[in-house]
Amino acid sequence: MDYANRKRPPKRTPPKKSTRGKSQQSTKPAVPWLVVLLAVILVGGFAWLLSAISGRSQQPTPQSVDVPPAQQQPTAQPQKDPLPEQPEEPWDYIEVLENQEVVVDVPERELGPPKLMQCGSFRNKSDAEEMRAMIAMMGLESQIRTTDGGNGVWHRVILGPYESKRDAERDRHKLERGNLHGCQIWNWN
Template sequence: MTNRDYANRKPSRKGKAKSKTTRRKSKAPAPRRFPLVLLLVTLGLVTGFGYFLWTINNSAKDLDEGEAAVAEQSVVKPTQKKDPKALPPKPKEKWTYQKELVNMKVEVDIPEVSGPAHRYRMQCGSFRTQPQADAMKAVIAFQGLDSNITKAKGTTGDWYKVSLGPYDRKRLAEKHRHVLQKAGINGCFLMFVN
C-alpha cells in the first residue's frame, strides 16, 4: 500500500492524464443573461389581472343599474318622496300600566337576622395524641389560617380533631382548603353544621 500525501497535493481524477504543470487556469463565471422570457410572462400576467379587475368593476355598475331598472318597473312610484334617513312615526302605546304604577308603592317584609348562621366547618385531621394534633395546627398556622383542636370521646378512646371555621360561606371554606392543598395538606373536608 502506498502512502499518499493528501494535505499538500490534490489527487488526480481517474481517466485524465496527469499534467506536469500544477497551475490551473481559473475560468470566471459567464455573465448571466437577463431573463427576458420571465419578464414577458410576468408582464402578461399583471396585465391580464388588471384587465380582469377592470371588467369586474364595470360589471358591478351595470348590474346595479339593471336591478334599479327592474325595481322601478315593479314598484308603483308614490307621489311624495320619503327621506331615507327619516325615522318612522312614533307608535301608539297599547299598555296603561306605566301610568298606573307611577303612584304605587311596594311594601316588603324583611325578617330580622339575629346573627350569621355558621354552617360550614372544615376538619383537617383526627389524631390519637395531643402532640400530633398540635403539629398539624402549627402547619396550618404557617399558612396564615387559624385552627382549633377539640377533644372527642369515641368508642376506641379519645381523639383530637383539628378543624377550621366556622364559615358563613362555602366559598371562603373552599378557598382555605385550596390554600392548605398547596401546602401539602390534602385530608381536609367540609362539613355542614346546623
C-alpha cells in the first residue's frame, strides 16, 4: 500500500441540532457575584488595615519633661543582700583531668625499600623523550633508562627514587590530573 500517495478520507460532519422549541441562551458565562463581592471586601479590609497602621506612626509621642536637679529627690534603693558563696563542687575529676598527662606510644614509621615509578616503556627513544617532556610540563622530573634485554632494547621513563610510597602516590595523582594514566610504583632494584 502506498501511504504517501493515498487520498485522505472525507471529513465527517456532526449532525445538526435542531433549535426548534429551545430558547436561545446567551453564550456569556455568568459572573460569580459572590466571588466578586468577597474580593472587594478583602481588598477594602486590606486598605483599612494599611491606613490604620500608617496612622499610628503619625500620632505624637509624649515628651518627657526635664525636672531641674534641685527638685529631684534621691531615690532610696533597697540594700540587696550580697550573693551567697558559690557551693563547692562534689566532683574532683575536673582537677584530676586538668593535671593529668596523657602518654601516647607512637611507633616509628617503618620505611621500606625506596620506590620508583615507571610511566612508560618504549622501543623508540623519541617516544620516551616525548613522554618525558609531557611529565616535565606537569612540573616533575623524570629519567630515561635504556635496558637491553632478551627481547630487544627498551627505553623506560621513570621517576624517583622516593623515600616512601606516599610520596610516589602524590606524584602519581599529579600525573593523573594531567591525563597521564598507567604509571606503576615498584620497589627500587
